[in-house]
Amino acid sequence: MAQDVLLIIAGLVLLIAGAEVLVKGASRIATTFRVPPLIIGLTIVSFGTGAPELVVGLRAAIEEAPSIVIGNVVGSNVINVLAVLGLSALVAPLAVASRLVRLDVPIMIGVSILLLALALNGHIGRVEGAILVVGFFAFLGFLISHRRQSPETENLDNPIAQRTAFALTRHVAMLVGGGASLSFGADLLVDGASNVAIEVGVSQLIIGLTVVAIGTSLPELTTSLLAAIRGQRDIAVGNIVGSNIFNILVVIGSSALASSRGLAVDSAAINFDMPVMLAAAIVCLPIFFTRHRIDRWEGWLLFGYFLAYVLYLLLRASEHAAANEFNLVMVAVVFPLTFITLALVSWREWLKRAQETASPRTPTRTEQT
8 A cells, every 4th residue: 555655646746747847848849949829828838737637547548447537537627626726716816818708618618518428328439539639629720710819929039949959959858758757657646546446445436536636636736826826817717727628628538549448437427526527617607707807705615615525525435324415415505505696796797797888988077178
């Protein structure tokens, strides 16, 4: 057991370090060849924060551990919204760009519904995996064609990316080294997590939803917290939404393609965990809509739900008798009250904006003269 725990810790360290080095190397190569910042953000940054989930998913799929794949993605998406956004909002209220409310969050909700629909028969095969991967490239194409680059110009010829053979070689080495660290770390993490699940008698799904998901979500947590602390609060939100879309379309899709048998989906994931992931995505819409920000009380709400979700997983893992009652209270009472409250708050915000738009602007004294 102690050896398996050390494998998990070593795997997490290698995953985080590998993702960091990979992002730096890829970003500097892209800057060297004058790739537009928009393309860098949509591809390299999203891949960098989602790289641990992707590599762990592929490794688990190849080793025929589909529950770790599903648990990793579903758990990571729940953690990203409830824990990462909640903690980031506690650091400082987060600004939400209007395009996230109009475009990205509805897409995140849509792909969450799509994943649940594909999993209803208990299996995600290679055809469904191909649909998800194609959907990601369609998403990228849609974003590139509909979003204009920021008017601010960036100096692509900065000292970090000097166009010398030595610098380019160093950046390629970072890219290769980061990829190798991710691959080796994923091996250790999947092996350690699988062994712990067998020894403790806990299902691989629970291990994937907790240990693996929390570990692979650390890059998103670090990125969003640092962005909130540094005042780049829109980045903190955009990072989470983009990462969740990437996890569903690329990680699940690629893992289903990599597995010879596709991905078997545990009934517990279909009946509870995926609906929780969908609910977390849906709750973003009214929270983001209200004044286009996430206030601290909303951060407490999200983080409180995360703690409740973890408590339920612990009860379920221990097969405690209170697990069913806890689930019933959350589904029948807490969730509906939350959605009603957020709906009322959103309705008041919509009425306020409608009144402001309808009210004629009072002319100034200069305009009257």
